[in-house]
Amino acid sequence: MSTKVLLSTLLAGLLATAAVEAKEHSGKGYIEKNGYKGPETCEVCHAGTAKQFLKTVHWTHASKVDNVENIDPKQEYGMKNRIYTMCNGNDIVNNLKEIPKAPDAKATKFSGCNSCHPGNHLSDVGSTGPAAEAAIDCLVCHSQDYDFSKRAPYKDDQGNVILGQDRSTKAALSIAKPTVKNCMTCHEAAGGGVYVKRGFAFTAENDVHAAKGMVCVDCHKADKHRIPTGFDPNNWAHDGLRLSCTDCHTEKPHKEEAYNRHTARIACQTCHVTRTGGSFAKDFTVWEKLSNGYYEPTTLRREANETVPVYAWYNKTVANRPDFIGPKGDRKDSKSRIYPFKIFQGKGYFNKKDGQLLAMDFAPPMSTGNTLAGVTSAANIMGIKDYEPVPGWQTVYFGSNHLVTKAKALTCNNCHAPNGVLNFQNLGYSAEEINKLTNPEVYFEYMAKKQREEW
Numbered sequence: 001m002s003t004k005v006l007l008s009t010l011l012a013g014l015l016a017t018a019a020v021e022a023k024e025h026s027g028k029g030y031i032e033k034n035g036y037k038g039p040e041t042c043e044v045c046h047a048g049t050a051k052q053f054l055k056t057v058h059w060t061h062a063s064k065v066d067n068v069e070n071i072d073p074k075q076e077y078g079m080k081n082r083i084y085t086m087c088n089g090n091d092i093v094n095n096l097k098e099i100p101k102a103p104d105a106k107a108t109k110f111s112g113c114n115s116c117h118p119g120n121h122l123s124d125v126g127s128t129g130p131a132a133e134a135a136i137d138c139l140v141c142h143s144q145d146y147d148f149s150k151r152a153p154y155k156d157d158q159g160n161v162i163l164g165q166d167r168s169t170k171a172a173l174s175i176a177k178p179t180v181k182n183c184m185t186c187h188e189a190a191g192g193g194v195y196v197k198r199g200f201a202f203t204a205e206n207d208v209h210a211a212k213g214m215v216c217v218d219c220h221k222a223d224k225h226r227i228p229t230g231f232d233p234n235n236w237a238h239d240g241l242r243l244s245c246t247d248c249h250t251e252k253p254h255k256e257e258a259y260n261r262h263t264a265r266i267a268c269q270t271c272h273v274t275r276t277g278g279s280f281a282k283d284f285t286v287w288e289k290l291s292n293g294y295y296e297p298t299t300l301r302r303e304a305n306e307t308v309p310v311y312a313w314y315n316k317t318v319a320n321r322p323d324f325i326g327p328k329g330d331r332k333d334s335k336s337r338i339y340p341f342k343i344f345q346g347k348g349y350f351n352k353k354d355g356q357l358l359a360m361d362f363a364p365p366m367s368t369g370n371t372l373a374g375v376t377s378a379a380n381i382m383g384i385k386d387y388e389p390v391p392g393w394q395t396v397y398f399g400s401n402h403l404v405t406k407a408k409a410l411t412c413n414n415c416h417a418p419n420g421v422l423n424f425q426n427l428g429y430s431a432e433e434i435n436k437l438t439n440p441e442v443y444f445e446y447m448a449k450k451q452r453e454e455w
Helices: 003-023 028-034 039-043 049-053 130-135 180-187 257-264 268-272 363-368 371-382 412-416 431-437 444-454
Strands: 097-099 109-111 153-155 161-163 276-289 295-307 310-314 317-321 324-328 337-351 389-399
Touching: 028 039, 039 049, 039 130, 049 130, 097 363, 109 363, 268 337, 276 371, 276 389, 295 363, 310 324, 324 337, 337 371, 363 371, 412 444
Parallel strands: 276 337, 324 389
Antiparallel strands: 097 109, 153 161, 276 295, 310 337, 317 324, 337 389
């Protein structure tokens, strides 16, 4: 081996070692000596972080919302109190609890919208004070060796429902920035199961960012545990930080100027998120019996990359009616761009007296299949006395922001050929404009050149 090669090899080894050492948590020695005692251990180096975390949406499950119509801007909204037909309930109505045992069930069952909350349930959604600070499950997000089976709910000696945590020294010694698994354990299974609500798998096969080795927090970079989010019409609660493709990419990210001209009115996702998945319809008025003896809402779903988006103008403000939650926008509105969406349709019970969607306590239908008993229980919890439940459908638009592709991105012919993916008429274009937009003169020369290059 030459001296040059030897030096290069040694240097590479030193750099690799340095990289590994840089990733090792500086508090490892302290944890090895003292064990892990929850947030108080973290606070030795990160003083004040627990109190800070209690103000984030991950803890409060609600925030003030300023881009959704027909709500009070002074109030907070989110999983804590919203009612819409993907979930048909909220933390208030469906607080984590033991479900009455179904007649032919072999095991007890715990369920609740707040089962993903990073506390212990005794200190629940939005709680504050020393007990709440001590209840934070820091490791569920930060440990790379977390035993997620310990997150199972159970009853203590006093009959309280406790949400378990892995506070082992082993888990604490693998602290790092959150991995994809840390995030997706909750976010992938939101809405009642894997690929139900969001319908995306953040894997190298499905997303160009994952293929580069990126993790969720590389884009969703936290600031004091506040996580930036996009403008999904369905996702209301936020930490006051917003995320955009241009946080990393420029306003003109393409080599081809023809593509760059499109970015003023077409969102990046429109061309680069061409598929999604998850549930596209749910019926909360009819629950199906499972093999375990319990019931769940009748749900139609697809795997990741199975659903083709619909396209609409969106100016990042949200139409909010009992029958519809979705994008507001218009071709004539300079703030609007064309975005891709997954349409979800949910059937629930509406109040005939005022037209509003009624919440459902999942415990009765989960145990017996009796959906109206769930509506009655929810109404009692919320103090609603004057109501008459009638079944009806609600349409919800979900933003398509993940499953980003470069190799399979839309190109000229996908939109401008007569059978293209964009419905120009629905997007507000006249017949004359449509004829121009779907004329081969728009794209033929460019596509022919690309074809010659590829061949």
